[in-house]
Amino acid sequence: MTDTTWVEGAAGSLFDLDNLPYGVFSRPGEQPRVGVRIGEHVLDLAPVAELASAEGQSAASGLAAAWRNPTLNAFMALGPEEWRAAREWIMEVLGNDVHVARTTLHLHPLTDVELHLPVEVGDYVDFYASEHHASNVGRMFRPDQEPLLPNWKHLPVGYHGRSGTVVVSGTDVVRPMGQRKAPTEERPAYGPSQRLDIEAELGFVVGVGSAMGERVATADFAQHTFGVVGLNDWSARDIQAWEYVPLGPFLGKSFATSISAWVTPMAALDAAWTELPGQDDPEVLDYLHVHGPAGLDIEVEVVLDGEVVTRPPYRTMYWSPAQMLAHTTVNGASIRTGDLWGSGTISGPERDQRGSLLELSWGGKEPFTVAGRERTFLEDGDEVTLRYTAPGTSGGRIALGEVTGRILPAH
């Protein structure tokens, strides 16, 4: 096995052998199926695995059937042993040039394929795990109180979102209609959201579920978590502000949540683990304890109107993904293959590290400049792209799947 691939243009890129994210693709007139990305190509996995299986490579035999599906769910349900075997086998196929002749036929340029929602999403939970984000929101909305609410450092605050409106990167987002009421107005008005926003997040995808009544310990994170996606939790701040008391966000979030077409397997992030910023005061309850590096050193860029407007660093997140998963199941709630959870908006301590326009423009009061124009919330026609990179296992960097979406006018 080698560190780099024979696939043209991929060696040394952000999508070399140390990355290998999975997705679902189709060519015109063909059925969607699982592929793996290498450089600017996608490898059609099932036929290559079938061939290997026919030749007696038993590692590939169980995988071909799973990869013939239009989502990653069947593959993800196989579990960590199979994920590892699959990754090693793909590294051999794309790394050893004895496989060139038979594999090239199944390698398609990304420009020739359509990418689909990679996962059939079960439940979608969104957390609120950035101390800087939660503090910023607290300062804006409750200026005369402590920015963090009393529960915030004791548990990763989260809530369920709408799984039926999770869409793949590239899907247009129609500006939502709804009720909003400014504090100065007597009655709510109905119309297009005037404070449409992004939330730059990371999403985690469950591979192996758990039964009702079980709890997933923080130490068992890797047994259950298949990989990560880029995630934009589009938010209509005016709709949310009016509706969210006392049961939380509903229509302000449910119109669309975009995730990347590529799911980066946890194994590709082995070099990205880093210490959490600290949870000493208060100390967390036992079921939330983590040992060793539980945070992820992932850099995020938010691109608006062609310019990077902010660079939220994931390593500043207060709560770790393992804690979010342990908390989700501490009451005995089951998880399922395909469940998705978002980290919550990633915001660092600096202004140019804030992960939402709400924070960047301080509630719309402090416009920021993009491409020479003053901006606050999203305008029709805006295209937003979230990009993510992390240290790879071979010393370089890898890219996670990017998430892009364009705002269409309300109708």
Place this chain on the structure above:
Amino acid sequence: MTDTTWVEGAAGSLFDLDNLPYGVFSRPGEQPRVGVRIGEHVLDLAPVAELASAEGQSAASGLAAAWRNPTLNAFMALGPEEWRAAREWIMEVLGNDVHVARTTLHLHPLTDVELHLPVEVGDYVDFYASEHHASNVGRMFRPDQEPLLPNWKHLPVGYHGRSGTVVVSGTDVVRPMGQRKAPTEERPAYGPSQRLDIEAELGFVVGVGSAMGERVATADFAQHTFGVVGLNDWSARDIQAWEYVPLGPFLGKSFATSISAWVTPMAALDAAWTELPGQDDPEVLDYLHVHGPAGLDIEVEVVLDGEVVTRPPYRTMYWSPAQMLAHTTVNGASIRTGDLWGSGTISGPERDQRGSLLELSWGGKEPFTVAGRERTFLEDGDEVTLRYTAPGTSGGRIALGEVTGRILPAH
């Protein structure tokens, strides 16, 4: 077609021809499939429809395939024309005694079958549509403020719940573990919930979905809504109280939501429609307007320890199901076959009409007596059953599916 059935013991019962709820059943060693309830029997629909179809009854031809599935989803997705055709055909088969000989073979006593979760649930949304419930909760938790929050009469407040832990009636419920903190305590404690509660609700099941960007008008309720289920939204009040600010309930609700095994089609409730209590002050926004009787006259009984402890009347609900559906989609969020929404706790104006133990015991401060014992919240071993009846279309009453569940100790 007749008004009553030839099935033994069913004529004049709460499950006569004017009811006909659908469910999913299996006999030992057989696959789960769709059935319809008549009296104390379930009719295995697919084989009877296949027979009819083979004889050229075209109404039955499309249905057999849908009914062979282990959930109602394929049947529900067929849409209102097919729902109507199916109901008429079943009424003929079970009403006209020319069908006795060929049908009896496929009629199984309920005691011989296992009932399964009838629906593969997409998104689950829970509303808060009872003015009496919302006011009671407001009075308990915010005694020095107006009981209803400012948004409450302008929109049906709702939030997403966990669809992966929706379970069928009869499933045991393990007391959840979690964090709780009384206002008098300095730090949260971890342990079994000490304030475990029920919420007596009605659930509505989506048959026909909508596309993202579409809005479902209140007038189109019947085009999309397949039927109703009984629903118990088990709630851990202490976990909920500590976690729910600012993003709403999460673990206090996500451990289990029980629904009835039987889904009553909307057609069986034609005689149950009634006027809403009134929405004149304030008037609702246009997209929430309803015309004619939009409420449902359904009686509910909550049975604890063998005694009826409360009788919440559904006709007292402020918001109608058509308004809840219109609100869910007003921002362009799509709905899917199998989506489920709960009405929120049904509470009437009287003490013995309150739909939760929280209200019945006024936050635990005013114990009530069941079977000679003082009670507040649920104890291990408690069995709770919700029963529902409504006026039928033939002048008598019909029963909706009941929901039962027993509390097992935390582990």
